[in-house]
Amino acid sequence: MRVIARLRATVSEIALDLLSPDLVILDEFQRFKDLLDAPAETDVPGAKLAQRMFNQEKAKILMLSATPYKMYTLHDDEDGDDHYRDFIKTVEFLAGPPRAVRVESQLKTMGRAMERLTSDPAETALAAEAKDAVESELRRVMCRTERTAFTTEADAMVKLRHLPEPQVTPQDLRSWVTLDRVAKHVGSRDALEYWRSSPYPLNLMERDSYMLRKNFHDRVDMGDPTLARTLSSASGLLDWRVIRDYRKLDPGNAKLRSLEEDVFKSGAADVLWLPPSLSYYRPSGPFSHTGLGSFTKRLVFSAWTVVPKAISTLLSYEADRRSREKELASAALTSSASDPRRYDDQLRAVAPLTLKITEDRPMSMPTWSLTYPFAELTRVTDPLAVARHVRRRDLPQQEVLDIAEQGVRSLLAELLPESLATVDDLGAEDPRWYWAAPMLLDRRRDPAAADALARAMREFLWGLPKGLLEGEEHAGQAASSRAARLHLDETQRLPDNLGRPPVDLPRRMAELGVGGFGTSAMRALTRIAGDHSAEEVKDRSVAAFSIARALRLLFNRPEVVPVVRSSGDRAYWRDALQHALDGGLQSVLDEFVHVLVESEGLSNKDPAERVAGVSMAVIEALGLRSTVNEIETFEVDGPRIYSHQHRMSTHFAARYGGRRAADDKTFHRESSVRRAFNSPFRPFVLASTSVGQEGLDFHPYSHAVVHWNLPSNPVDMEQREGRVHRYKGHAVRKNIAEDFGDLAVLGESEDPWQGAFDAAVVQSTAQGISELVPYWLHTTPGGATVERYIPAIPFSREVGHQRRLTRTVGVYRLAFGQPRQDDFISVVADRHEELAWMKVDLSPPGTQSSRRDPAADER
Structure with missing residues (x-):
């Protein structure tokens, strides 16, 4: 291995000697910060190679990254990230220490002015000069165009929408009692978060995924009589007979109940693909459902690996149940005796x-x-x-x-x-x-x-x-x-x-x-x-x-x-x-x-x-085939507990991430799921853990993000929403079709979509708008937006956390370049509208936002 490593290093060095590029592009360079921070004299092979490349006389270096430094950090960030230190080191590398010192000094001036919000014209003018100086210095080495600057409400098309309010039912509370008793008996931690996030956790958790589930399964194998007595009168466990007979299954969780109602009220269970954004004639049959016109695929993020499995399994079952109900009604059957087909028979159905x-x-x-x-x-x-x-x-x-x-x-x-x-x-x-x-x-x-x-x-x-x-x-x-x-x-x-x-x-x-x-x-x-x-x-x-x-x-x-x-x-x-x-x-x-x-x-x-x-x-x-998820049900017979494995297919909804195996088959499956979700065809819901939060595109047919569990950092929230807020995303295409659809369809372009975007570009160019419009941003009255859903359970801690987080999302850009940003935000948050003009604008010259506070120009 040492010989191979040395050969690779030698080849890289020779390539660097022979190449004489005019431009070197480093994409996602935040992944290689250790190379940027390395001292000039270093023995680390990769760092030495990077220094040789950086110090070439002729070549210019273009470094691309949406996150070269973390935009917002808490003073007790669990990952040890520090926005201030990270940002200053990046500026030192790009512009050199002297310019970094000047930027740091001017940012402190801005911070003091914002904290005091003084009415003294002289101090206000000094803060405005500091802001201009920061922008001027930083634009020498970096640019960053914020989408918020090019929408009339400064929201970058992101709107908070509401699912039907999550309702905790008496059955949910009984399920909590069962789970709490089991958790205490098997010596596991407080199970409240499991209950709040996932329906039927004991049935749906993978055996080795959580300590609660592992301890529970060990007790089942031991034949624990106390556990058997607890389960014999338990509520909140899956009953396979209900599923086998296609009966209505209680969602078993307030959040899932809310999501299920929201998705199925659209009529999505009756169609195989989303209606087109740009139709050539009126939709008919099941596609004429009023809810489908505004429907988009749902991307769900959760902190718990059991949640994607639960959502994909139970929403797919409900879709199957509704189809089966429709089938029976169409055939005018009155009882299962007339048609004995059960859920288990689905896998053996004739094509x-x-x-x-x-x-x-x-x-x-x-x-x-x-x-x-x-x-x-x-x-x-x-x-x-x-x-x-x-x-x-x-x-x-x-x-x-x-x-x-x-x-x-x-x-x-x-x-x-x-x-x-x-x-x-x-x-x-x-x-x-x-x-x-x-x-x-x-x-x-x-x-x-x-x-x-x-x-x-x-x-x-x-x-x-x-x-x-x-x-x-x-x-x-x-x-x-x-x-x-x-x-x-x-x-x-x-x-x-x-x-x-x-x-x-x-x-x-x-x-x-x-x-x-x-x-x-x-x-x-x-x-x-x-x-x-x-x-x-x-x-x-x-x-x-x-x-x-x-x-x-x-x-x-x-x-x-x-x-x-x-x-x-x-x-x-x-x-x-x-x-x-x-x-x-x-x-x-x-x-x-x-x-x-x-x-x-x-x-x-x-x-x-x-x-x-x-x-x-x-x-x-x-080509995405239905995935089979394993669930487990339990039967109590005296002091003994018998577990039964069952298979349930997922197709209407799917999960991304959360599988323990990391082999080629799992990787291929994840890739197939992503491709299918990025198409107009099913699945219509994709539930993911944080693995889907960064660097992946889910925007072609989705503009709705459900924050099942809220992150601690507003940047993480925006990062999640960024998965569906991208180039020619579903929301953008809907709005383009609304504004330019007639022109495109009735025009002469072979590809009507090319015609629609060409017309939109002509309009935006005439108005002198940023090139983000129309490809990344295009709004129309009453049109599509990037939808943010937060199914917080009423009266829970999530409600307060939601208020704090959404408040910070709208304000944290004021804390750019400031130390201890969370403390800073607590001081200026209530006055952020008055301070909006103080946001540092690093968009390229000629594309600055036209929404700058006029008062700032007067000053």
Whole structure:
């Protein structure tokens, strides 16, 4: 190892000698502070290398970090951080000790003036001069643009919202009594925080995650009779019979009860994805629920590892229960005896959109047609083109289908003799027309292109990775791929003995064109790539088919089928198509691929690379499988306690972090969860510990943060909220769509989202606003904001802590560069509005906030 380390160091030294850069960029440099603090003469290899780089004569160094020093610290900070010491050392490194001394002196002058809030004009003028001097000195070496300066209310779009008030029920109190008795008996610490934060902690805690749970389990294994007596009359423990029979389960915790009510009142349990921010026609069916228009995914932060597991498990169960209740109501069943399926059976449910074969004959051609990117249907049924044609984007779904049907009829008129569709003596209607007609149109338009696409799709199906085959009816990769190839062959073979076309053929084709998985995916990819060579169009069609296939597997999942299935005898593929039509799948995919182009770093790639990268990202987001969480229930028989392990799936809500294993499988799972949450599809709630608090993006489809447990530091609170307050975040896109949606949809830009942001940039540039607008900040009256939720239990210590913390969040920037910031804030907090002009502004020259106190200019 020493030899390898020395070789690495030597290679680094040689590279540094040979390179002659004009600019060196160090990102997140706060992670390497030990290198910055090292003395000039040091024997530490990394520090020596850093000093050589810093001291190059020609190269300029750009150091990037949002947190080069901790913005706010308490005098008894448990991590030992000290804002003042940290800040001054950073300035010394960047500007040199003499300038650091001047900055330190001027900051002290500012601090004294703020503490006294004197009315003496001379002292006020002196403080203003000190502020200007600090800004001037620091702008030589650093800049920092605060988002608060560019919103009218100085709130950076962050608003405190309220969940339904957490209500502690008598059952909750009985649960506390049980937990307290158990904790005291097994010799564990006060369990109040466990009870306040998590429902059913004894059932949901991992066995080795908490001392309380470990001690409890040890006593269970020992057969502790006293513990058995306690549990025999206990309240607040999970009863598996309730879950098994899909009965209503008490949330068991005031905070979870509040979150559950808030999430499900939106109608989110009845849909598979969030409504699009920029729709091309009115949402229908379950997507027309009034609560869904303003709904966004919830990001929950807790200090306890059991909380993410509890939230994801119990919210997912409630979503399942509601779907099951809807399913029973639709089937007009009155008791479980009529339909014996139970919760345990969910994992063994049959997938209704599977590609089935019988005696080497494909039996699921309508399902197959959902995924095929028929070229002519894609062209004539684009809902965006319909909106542009009628100059409106608020048409009802049926009117959009009417217009799309006209385009289909014009194509069919060229394909079919008029008599063939009207003569009754041709026998019964032939349902094969539903999938054959779109293919006949493609072959008629360009036979060579249709054949080339078929060959490319066959190659794709042969080489399909095994990981993408999960959810198929056939367990083996070969069998699954063979079923798909047989359906492809049937599409290419096209029967020559077709009977009479169905009367509703144009309408069904219009529906397939507007909402089909393959056609929608093809149009979405075309919007970000444009029209190019036949080879690129062929590859794009295969990419669209792969996305459509992932969507088909989504609709196959056991937790999804009850959500989508309608009452009556309509085939499930029709239900899936109707869900896509109701939810504006085209608008959803257009928005998603636009977001992915930049988030995946594909903006400057050629069209083929862009399409490949985006399609893979969409497939990965759709590929998140339900996670199975282990829970434990207890049965008391005399002096003995028997524990039973059960499995519960999570899909509507998911957890991030909190798993004890740190292997590759866990890492892959965490990455998959993050990708799925950053998509419009489920999960709609993500619960995390502090592991998700720094350096991760969760903003593409979330602008709501729930502070389950409040942090001690206001910077930590803002850091959490920063996860959903980023470039082109969900709240920003909603507001852009509100202000520029009509202009974008009815304009000429291939990608309407690019058109919307281009229009917003023109407006902000004309007004001379910071470049933070519109990409990071864009507000509109009554529009979306970054939502801050704090479910504090009434009359608890959390209420007082919430008041102190939210008060400090609005004020702590005044304590910039001051020692013992918490003491300083206690003095100036009540007068912070009068002192607002004293906030140090380090934004680049020419972009300073226009909201500076006019009185300061007079002084």
